[in-house]
Amino acid sequence: MIFFLAARNVVRRSRRSLLVAGLIAAAVALLFFGNSILDSIDAGLSRSFAESFTGELAVAAISSRSFGVFGDETPAIGEYTPLPVIREFPAAMEILNxxxxxxxxxxxxxxxxxxxxxxxRRPLPVFGIDASTYFQTFPRSTLIEGKLPEPGQAGALISSTRAEEIEKRSGRRPSPGDPVMLNMFGKRGFRIEEVPLVGIVDFEISNPLLESTVLVDAQTLRALLGLTLARSSAYEPPAETTSLLGAEMEGLFQDAEQTQEVPSEELTLQEVRRVLSEPSDAPEDLEPRSGVWHFILLRL
Structure with missing residues (x-):
């Protein structure tokens, strides 16, 4: 009965019913169209960010704090919060491969x-990178001036936007070879590192935080942050240098006896230079330890 009355009412007022139905259909179509545009924009931005500096996934050490590639998401005011490091980087890469x-x-x-x-002079985010893989992982970062740092070479890269900003403020555009001073004050004191500017990078995506980021070689940022700078090698020190490592304190002086000091010749600058110039048994080709990183960024 109710359906019959509703149908008769629609037939009697067909013009008004068609107008209302048309408005409803247009609103629904507009809603779907708007959602489609927003989804496309969101997918495009996500793809641009992933291809520029974030990747689709990031591997990091377990922590009770929430943090991203730009640091702690809830930092203390006026203080840099250290991030946890991936200590077993080679093992992590082996699993990811x-x-x-x-x-x-x-x-x-x-x-x-x-x-x-x-x-x-300006406080800026700094990324320590492996240049040989960073720009292959993020193809939307293009080198437009200079060159990429070679393995083991210290150097810094800035964005073209940052270079233009410096040119406006100082009247001179930065160029490869200019010294870049990095200063940081933390719980371990004040640290300064100076490296040459090796290149200028253009980012396709327009993002103020990314454009202000300075890219440096990983070893420079490790030194600045006070991270482990140990080097790994197969070098074994001679036995006479390690003979006392397992000795007890009492045994170090049990055979001690009083001796008379013998006057020695005064140490000269030439003698110091001679000692320093003598060849060492330690290998010279020690590679920087590769296990101290904050993130492994992945592209899928």
């Missing part, structure tokens, strides 16, 4: 420092 879904991977160290360049 087993997944065929992962196309590329690059390690990253995240920090912040006061950057002095061409007479300008």
């Amino acid at each position: 087993r997944f065929p879904e992962i196309e590329r991977a690059t390690p990253l160290i995240s920090g912040a420092a006061v950057i002095d360049l061409c007479g300008t």
Whole structure:
């Protein structure tokens, strides 16, 4: 009965009913169209960020704090909060290489420092990177001036936007070879590192935080943050240098006897130079330890 009355009412007022139905249909179509546009924009931005500096996934050490590639998400005011490090980087990379879904991977160290360049001084985010894999992982970061740092070479890269900003403030555009001073004050004291500017990078995505980021070699940022700088090698020290490592304190002096000092010749500068110039038995080709990183960024 109710359906019959409703149908008769629609037939009697067909014009008004068609108008209301048309408005409802238009509103629904507009809603679907708007959601489609927003989804496309969101997917495009996500893809741009992933191809520029974040990747689709990031591997990091377990922590009770929430943090991202730019540091602690709830930092203390006026204080840099250290991030946990991935200590077993080679083992982590070995596991990740087993997944065929992962196309590329690059390690990253995240920090912040006061950057002095061409007479300008400003606190900026700093990324310690492996240049040989970073720009392959993020193809939307293009080198437009200079060159990438070679393995083991200290150097810094800035964005083209940052270079233009410095040119406006100082009247001179930064160029490869200019000294870049990185300053940081933390719980371990004040640290300063100076490296040459080796290149200028253009980021396709427009993001103020990314454009202000300074890219440096990983070893420079490790030194600035006070991370482990130990080096690994197969070098074994001679036995006479390690003979006392297992001795007890009492046994060190049991055979001690009083001796008369013999006057020695005065140490000269030439003698110091001779000692320092003598060849060492230690290997010279020690590679920087690769196990101290904050993140492994993945592209799928």
